[in-house]
Amino acid sequence: xxxxxxxxxxxxxxxxxxxxxxxxxxxxxxxxxxxxxxxxxxxxxxxxxxxxxxxxxxxxxxxxxxxxxxxxxxxxxxxxxxxxxxxxxxxxxxxxxxxxxxxxxxxxxxxxxxxxxxxxxxxxxxxxxxxxxxxxxxxxxxxxxxxxxxxxxxxxxxxxxxxxxxxxxxxxxxxxxxxxxxxxxxxxxxxxxxxxxxxxxxxxxxxxxxxxxxxxxxxxxxxxxxxxxxxx
Amino acid sequence: xxxxxxxxxxxxxxxxxxxxxxxxxxxxxxxxxxxxxxxxxxxxxxxxxxxxxxxxxxxxxxxxxxxxxxxxxxxxxxxxxxxxxxxxxxxxxxxxxxxxx
Numbered sequence: 048x049x050x051x052x053x054x055x056x057x058x059x060x061x062x063x064x065x066x067x068x069x070x071x072x073x074x075x076x077x078x079x080x081x082x083x084x085x086x087x088x089x090x091x092x093x094x095x096x097x098x099x100x101x102x103x104x105x106x107x108x109x110x111x112x113x114x115x116x117x118x119x120x121x122x123x124x125x126x127x128x129x130x131x132x133x134x135x136x137x138x139x140x141x142x143x144x145x146x147x148x149x150x151x152x153x154x155x156x157x158x159x160x161x162x163x164x165x166x167x168x169x170x171x172x173x174x175x176x177x178x179x180x181x182x183x184x185x186x187x188x189x190x191x192x193x194x195x196x197x198x199x200x201x202x203x204x205x206x207x208x209x210x211x212x213x214x215x216x217x218x219x220x221x222x223x224x225x226x227x228x229x230x231x232x233x234x235x236x237x238x239x240x241x242x243x244x245x246x247x248x249x250x251x252x253x254x255x256x257x258x259x260x261x262x263x264x265x266x267x268x269x270x271x272x273x274x275x276x277x278x279x
Numbered sequence: 280x281x282x283x284x285x286x287x288x289x290x291x292x293x294x295x296x297x298x299x300x301x302x303x304x305x306x307x308x309x310x311x312x313x314x315x316x317x318x319x320x321x322x323x324x325x326x327x328x329x330x331x332x333x334x335x336x337x338x339x340x341x342x343x344x345x346x347x348x349x350x351x352x353x354x355x356x357x358x359x360x361x362x363x364x365x366x367x368x369x370x371x372x373x374x375x376x377x378x379x380x
Contacts, residue, residue, distance in 0.1 A: 062362075063361050063362045063365060066365070067365060084282060088283070088286065091286055092286045092289065095286065095287070096286065096289050096293050097293070098293045101289060105289055109285075115284055115285040115288060118285060118288075118289065119285070119289055119292055122288075122292050122293060123292035123295075123296075126292065126293050126296050126297075127296055128324065129293075129296045129297050130296035130297075130299060130300065131320060131324070132324060133296065133297045133298070133299070133300040133301065134300045134304070134320070135317050135320045135321065136300075137300040137301050137304045138300075138304060138309075138317055140301070141304065141305065145301075148301040149298060149301055149302075151301075152294075152297045152298045152300070152301040153294055153297060153298070155297045157324075157328055161321065161324075161328075164321035165321050165322075165325070212336055212343075212372065212376070213369050213372045213373045213376060214369060216333070216336045216344060216347035216348070216351075216369055216371075217368060217369045218365075219329060219332070219336070219344070219347065219348055219351065219368060220347070220348075220350075220351040220361075220365035220366075220367065220368030220369065221361055221364070221365050222325050222328055222329050223348060223351040223352055223355050223364060223368070224351060224354070224355045224359070224361035224363075224364030224365065225361060226325045226326070226329070226355075227352065227355035227356060228355065229322070230322065231356070236319070236322040237322075239319050239322045239323050239326065240322045240323065240325060240329075241326060242323075243323040243324075243325075243326030243327045244326045244329065244330035244331075246327070247326070247327040247330065248330060248331050251331065256332075260324075260328065263323065263326075264320060264323045264327050265323075266323075267319075267322075267326065268316050268317075268319040268320045268322075268323040268324075269316060269319075271315050271316055271318060271319025271322075271323075272312045272316055272319075274319075275315045275318055
């Protein structure tokens, strides 16, 4: 298939993420301004960090009076789950040129990862990945995140908090919408997801949420070694 | 100035875990059990991302997030497109915010 068609397919696939990101990025931009960042600094953070959870935590810590070293350390641990996700994504990008892999690895978030690995029906599955498809998907999500931050930073004083709560549930809708169809088709995947939820809830009692997610993911996926059949 | 250092520092420690697999993965051909593990990661990761996080959408109202999540679950069972599943969850939460909570 032609390059530009793949790129447009990627953009289409990324649209739900961009729509989900936009209002949350607005909330982030507004919060960052509250924490005494200028809207330009808030937008710069979205441009070069591009990690929602880390950015929210970073700015919240700033509000609570934490120092740069503490925030950066927390960010590193919070992002360890992306190491696992990147492992899965890069396993599917083995055939890409190295420079593409370096660039596209920057765009791995919980949501782009979810859509790349579980989204679509065959269209986006492993063997058909091309650099332009992945770039279109990630680029769309990225634009939604960055533009939302700028809007939120500039319009900080106009946004009612109820709206952002309602929008946050949208990203959970995305996760659930992506997880349910394959989990229904292959019961073992549903079992793995369920076990992961239980593990995460239990581990969350003892660990901070970042580590609980990493551990629950690593352990529950281990079940797949026994449960998953070759062809599934 | 401190803010700029903070932002750059956060950018570096966010990119490193994303980049490492891109740099080193090529050298290995994974055994079957490891491939099965990798294949299971998306399901395990989504499970962990969804629960209990969905309960914290509104910190003092876990039922609100739960209701949004259940709406999404039901719509997803009907095989609707993810955009509609998202819209359904959002609508549910807005209605509950307006009339119940």
